[in-house]
Amino acid sequence: MKVLVAVKRVIDYNVRIRVKADQTGVETSNVKMSMNPFDEIAVEEALRLREKGIASEVVIVSIGGQNVQETIRSGLALGADRGIHCETGQEMQPLAIAKILKKIIEKENPNLVILGKQAIDDDSNQTAQMLAALTNWPQGTFASKVVIENNEAIVTREVDGGLETIALKLPAIISTDLRLNEPRYASLPNIMKAKKKEIEVIPVNSLGLDAAPRFTTLKVEEPAKRQSGVKVANISELVQKLVHEAKVI
Amino acid sequence: MTILILAEHDHQNLKSATYATISAAQKIGGDIHVLVAGSKVQSVVTQTGKIAGIHKILVADHAAYEHLLAEDIADLTLSIAKEYEYILAPATAFGKNIAPRIAALLDVQQISDVMEILGQKTYKRPIYAGNAITTIQSSDVKQVLTIRATCFDQALKSETASPQIEIVQGKQAQSQSRFVSQELTVSVRPELTSAKVVISGGRGLQNGENFKLLEDLADRLGAAIGASRAAVDAGYVPNDYQVGQTGKVVAPDLYIAVGISGAIQHLAGMKDSKVIVAINKDEDAPIFQISDYYLVQDLFTAIPEFCQEIDKIRGNGNLGQHKA
Numbered sequence A: 001m002k003v004l005v006a007v008k009r010v011i012d013y014n015v016r017i018r019v020k021a022d023q024t025g026v027e028t029s030n031v032k033m034s035m036n037p038f039d040e041i042a043v044e045e046a047l048r049l050r051e052k053g054i055a056s057e058v059v060i061v062s063i064g065g066q067n068v069q070e071t072i073r074s075g076l077a078l079g080a081d082r083g084i085h086c087e088t089g090q091e092m093q094p095l096a097i098a099k100i101l102k103k104i105i106e107k108e109n110p111n112l113v114i115l116g117k118q119a120i121d122d123d124s125n126q127t128a129q130m131l132a133a134l135t136n137w138p139q140g141t142f143a144s145k146v147v148i149e150n151n152e153a154i155v156t157r158e159v160d161g162g163l164e165t166i167a168l169k170l171p172a173i174i175s176t177d178l179r180l181n182e183p184r185y186a187s188l189p190n191i192m193k194a195k196k197k198e199i200e201v202i203p204v205n206s207l208g209l210d211a212a213p214r215f216t217t218l219k220v221e222e223p224a225k226r227q228s229g230v231k232v233a234n235i236s237e238l239v240q241k242l243v244h245e246a247k248v249i
Numbered sequence B: 001m002t003i004l005i006l007a008e009h010d011h012q013n014l015k016s017a018t019y020a021t022i023s024a025a026q027k028i029g030g031d032i033h034v035l036v037a038g039s040k041v042q043s044v045v046t047q048t049g050k051i052a053g054i055h056k057i058l059v060a061d062h063a064a065y066e067h068l069l070a071e072d073i074a075d076l077t078l079s080i081a082k083e084y085e086y087i088l089a090p091a092t093a094f095g096k097n098i099a100p101r102i103a104a105l106l107d108v109q110q111i112s113d114v115m116e117i118l119g120q121k122t123y124k125r126p127i128y129a130g131n132a133i134t135t136i137q138s139s140d141v142k143q144v145l146t147i148r149a150t151c152f153d154q155a156l157k158s159e160t161a162s163p164q165i166e167i168v169q170g171k172q173a174q175s176q177s178r179f180v181s182q183e184l185t186v187s188v189r190p191e192l193t194s195a196k197v198v199i200s201g202g203r204g205l206q207n208g209e210n211f212k213l214l215e216d217l218a219d220r221l222g223a224a225i226g227a228s229r230a231a232v233d234a235g236y237v238p239n240d241y242q243v244g245q246t247g248k249v250v251a252p253d254l255y256i257a258v259g260i261s262g263a264i265q266h267l268a269g270m271k272d273s274k275v276i277v278a279i280n281k282d283e284d285a286p287i288f289q290i291s292d293y294y295l296v297q298d299l300f301t302a303i304p305e306f307c308q309e310i311d312k313i314r315g316n317g318n319l320g321q322h323k324a
């Protein structure tokens, strides 16, 4: 079976982001960019399915400007077979991303699509669910375990009360949570091999869909700062403060 | 204007995030309808009926909704969506799973984690783990929102509330997905997201057994227990303990971080707490920068002392009961 993995290029999770002084967004120039961490987990899961002989091909897709090819390339260096770059210079919101991914699904006919549960820049946590809606495929979000058997994906999901296991008929959409696996690092030979792997470029405006933004950003601000606090010398002082000053115990 | 709210419940009780979502709807203004979908949800309907300011409760009580699968709940919501300008769900695992599916079926760009409603389809929401707050204005005709519960009050109860009750015909479950099993964390403590006091442990706890130390303190403070991602990944505690950008968001009166360094992803889930206390043996732990009170001490001596100190003051009887 074929597995499609959607990956987003985002500011690296270790970067301390800075809001631009004119409040139009966050500073992205000269900032380290990486694959969204949840998408690394998605790639890893797809590769493990291939290594188990369940998947035959792992295709990576990313939507964005020219530089998302670096992100696709890093996924190829992890071992994915080929890449698709849906090229656009426009801002794409999750609904538009889902519509584009649906077009790619129609073209590629994968049996399984794996996405991250959340892009750590917009923190939307929407695309997988939207893609499942648009394709009318079942969804297994926030997955911490995936087993493929009898043409079903058995997905264990991280929910607020603990864990829930559901079975999805294939084809299906899965979104990854942190505990699904621990992504590997790219090996040097694989990095070399990745250079020769194919990345197909598809302009988003050739897909014939409405990808226009549905909201406009009026302002981006820094969050309210907390006052820096008081160092206490010992537990007894801490408890006194909590009782008499903060009045919380 | 009419607003539909998807109620989150466990078939027994309405979840606190639903109360916050109702209060967000009240900020928008208009008639508020609450959809209670589930199987054998009579007690949830009764509780919902006691909340002030609700005009109608839509009850979809059907075996197909026993496990609240996204495919079924989205189909159900779609069947009644026509008359609503706004559809709201709490930004919890429940709401996040279902609301985007509904939005896409309506060709609407959902707005996640709404922190503030500014009118005219304009909202504040966090991005980059809460390191930036954006104000956005939607151009969609219908609005589908998930609500960050910690940013809104709990809707008030009323003795005299008497919302209309309407039965919505349930549909046969679809056959694309099915429930297999669940493994819910059993706890005698208050729910993490609504507790007045939360004590969270990190990698500094070293193993699962050591969380017993935090339990001892939680017993005394009526607290819920949370954790950092590192503690969950290492298997010290179950996944539903995780507080942070990609875990739960909490804002208790008192948050005590024990053996947690204070990565931005963790802060994203707790920095709106009223009073933050951090205990860490590292003088330079980043968590101290956002703490109201911090103590540089080994947690293995600090936490037992903390318990003793509370017993001491309570034992003296001059400081009253614990309020939690």
Ligand SMILES: Cc1cc2nc3c(=O)[nH]c(=O)nc-3n(C[C@H](O)[C@H](O)[C@H](O)COP(=O)(O)OP(=O)(O)OC[C@H]3O[C@@H](n4cnc5c(N)ncnc54)[C@H](O)[C@@H]3O)c2cc1C
Pocket (backbone or CB within 6 Å): A013, A037, A038, A120, B201, B202, B203, B204, B205, B227, B228, B229, B230, B231, B242, B243, B244, B245, B246, B247, B248, B258, B259, B260, B261, B262, B263, B264, B265, B266, B269, B279, B280, B281, B282, B285, B297, B298, B299, B300
């Ligand atoms: C995509 C992504 C999402 C993430 N989401 C989350 C999230 O939702 N929530 C979250 O928490 N993290 C999240 N993280 C992880 C986050 O970046 C940090 O790795 C994590 O929060 C660290 O956990 P920690 O503070 O327990 O561990 P560490 O950073 O290892 O800190 C342990 C602390 O314990 C202290 N300590 C050790 N021994 C003792 C002792 N005996 N007494 C006192 N103090 C002691 C140390 O000084 C240290 O400060 C995410 C990361 C990524 C990439």
Ligand SMILES: Nc1ncnc2c1ncn2[C@@H]1O[C@H](COP(=O)(O)O)[C@@H](O)[C@H]1O
Pocket (backbone or CB within 6 Å): A006, A007, A008, A009, A036, A038, A039, A061, A062, A063, A064, A092, A094, A097, A114, A115, A116, A117, A118, A119, A120, A122, A123, A124, A125, A126, A127, A128
């Ligand atoms: N520009 C993009 N290109 C490819 N995949 C994306 C893109 N944006 C989002 N995704 C996928 O959708 C997931 C969830 O993103 P979001 O809904 O924005 O939080 C990500 O983890 C990716 O798997």
